[in-house]
Amino acid sequence: MNSQVVTPEIDVLVAVSVWLWRRKVLPYQFSIAHGKDIDVQVAKAKLNTALDRERIPGELRSFVGDGPDITAISGSEYWQIECKGAGSGKPATQRNNFDRALSSAVSYYTESAPDFGENLAA
Numbered sequence: 001m002n003s004q005v006v007t008p009e010i011d012v013l014v015a016v017s018v019w020l021w022r023r024k025v026l027p028y029q030f031s032i033a034h035g036k037d038i039d040v041q042v043a044k045a046k047l048n049t050a051l052d053r054e055r056i057p058g059e060l061r062s063f064v065g066d067g068p069d070i071t072a073i074s075g076s077e078y079w080q081i082e083c084k085g086a087g088s089g090k091p092a093t094q095r096n097n098f099d100r101a102l103s104s105a106v107s108y109y110t111e112s113a114p115d116f117g118e119n120l121a122a
Helices: 009-022 040-053 091-107
Strands: 026-030 070-073 078-081
Touching (some): 009 026, 009 040
Antiparallel strands (some): 026 070
């Protein structure tokens, strides 16, 4: 009997966003996964509900079609995060998904954060 646990990517995105906020980092830009069996509007509503519950300002949120799943910033930190869930696919599929996620995350790496002006200076 297969007792594999499935964790949707949106659940990971929500948990990471809340974690960032609780450590005083503002998650402000989101790219929600789309594809087979994913209702983007339902996922966006789930994320917005969780962010509202944490009192993360709605007017500071933006949604984009591609790029890092979460972009977040504070006076001293800048994050670009790729989130992946755990599916029920075959091990080879899970491995391929992991490799793709790692590749995406590495592609976002830069030596320094973009210059947002003195408003965010530490």
